[in-house]
Amino acid sequence: GQQVMQIPQYQHVQEGEDFTTYCNSSTTLSNIQWYKQRPGGHPVFLIQLVKSGEVKKQKRLTFQFGEAKKNSSLHITATQTTDVGTYFCAGRVLLEANAGKSTFGDGTTLTVKP
Amino acid sequence: TAGITQAPTSQILAAGRSMTLRCTQDMRHNAMYWYRQDLGLGLRLIHYSNTAGTTGKGEVPDGYSVSRANTDDFPLTLASAVPSQTSVYFCASSLDGAYNEQFFGPGTRLTVL
Numbered sequence: 728g729q730q731v732m733q734i735p736q737y738q739h740v741q742e743g744e745d746f747t748t749y750c751n752s753s754t755t756l757s758n759i760q761w762y763k764q765r766p767g768g769h770p771v772f773l774i775q776l777v778k779s780g781e782v783k784k785q786k787r788l789t790f791q792f793g794e795a796k797k798n799s800s801l802h803i804t805a806t807q808t809t810d811v812g813t814y815f816c817a818g819r820v821l822l823e824a825n826a827g828k829s830t831f832g833d834g835t836t837l838t839v840k841p
Numbered sequence: 842t843a844g845i846t847q848a849p850t851s852q853i854l855a856a857g858r859s860m861t862l863r864c865t866q867d868m869r870h871n872a873m874y875w876y877r878q879d880l881g882l883g884l885r886l887i888h889y890s891n892t893a894g895t896t897g898k899g900e901v902p903d904g905y906s907v908s909r910a911n912t913d914d915f916p917l918t919l920a921s922a923v924p925s926q927t928s929v930y931f932c933a934s935s936l937d938g939a940y941n942e943q944f945f946g947p948g949t950r951l952t953v954l
Contacts, residue, residue: 772942833883
């Protein structure tokens, strides 16, 4: 079945340093979504990438989708303490026109030292 | 608006007992999902439903069943709980099952002893 690998599992940074998490799928994806989960909370949607080679930015966050639509990355510039949490990618394959299944990576847990 | 709600918030259950976790959304989303999240791991899909009246199996469906009698509700039933089902269970919904973001409920923390 479809597998989605995410690395690293943990990342500890000093406030102000950059952070990157990588996501790799065993199969070609129709789209990929990124979620953030704060400690004790539930996952919250950040962004979706659909097109091959797509790059999207949200303030200090930059998301990329690979040309082959099998990998993706999230880069945070100049981390802040508010960035703490676990970042998950979710790779989706279509089953039919309006239906699909997502496979989540195991997440990267980011801690930021002030 | 409530969005998506789950009940109970937490539960301790004796092994062998049955239990139904409830999930309700008021966003008129077509697709709904059940995930389990074990400590330090990602979310694993248990069952999903792309529209009322249909359901499908996810990555880890054994020991769980679901139904989707209407658009709003998507209950998850454990027929005979085992300790390995101790986990945090998240229900989610999306407008459709293809390209829309998933909205997650607050989760149910289940402990099976």
